[in-house]
Amino acid sequence: MSKTFIAAKPETGKRERAKAANRDAILVAARHVFAELGFEATTVRDIIRGTDLASGTFYNYFKSKEEVFEALARQSVTQFRPRLQDVRKTATSFEDYISGAIRAYFQFLMDSKRTNQADDLHHIPLVGVRVDTPEMQAVFQEIRNDIEDFLARQGAGDVDTEYLTAAAIGVARELGDCMVSRKTGDEGQIIDQVTAFATNMILNGVRDLIKDIKTE
Structure with a gap:
């Protein structure tokens, strides 16, 4: 029929x-x-x-301005995730992953800032945005799974990865928003500096728990 x-x-x-x-x-x-x-x-x-x-x-x-803000945040999450996947494929250690993921995020912010400026738009700080949305939870869990995998490879599987993931994301978001607010400076140099700062902060914060990660 x-x-x-x-x-x-x-x-x-x-x-x-x-x-x-x-x-x-x-x-x-x-x-x-x-x-x-x-x-x-x-x-x-x-x-x-x-x-x-x-x-x-x-x-x-x-329904509200909060829902609009979350929609903008979801756009950013969707655009960033492929970059995070690239880091996962190339990183060989926990240190590589943390440094690579943070650099990818900061580069993403700079690229977005450049695009927004071309469209006469501006960067919106995401500090304080709800993290209980499905998209945000998915990214949190994705990063946590990555961290657990790399730590397990280095024999440091007893670390509280929920705390560690929350700390890493919090540091990246705060420093990223500070970074894009700077008016002048060489983009590559700024990204290098803030990546090193954030990476060292995170690694030094867990150095007593993870003995075999280089922190210098």
């Missing part, structure tokens, strides 16, 4: 494209406003003012 396929109505496709465009417009406006006013001072009204949309339209796509 042959099947009959019904093509989607053109109006449906047009409506979906309009909805996607409206959502993107809200996200772009939110990025501007969050960067300019800060998350706490920003209101939904501020975000809508940056679009051509009616005020009530916002709630067709997001």
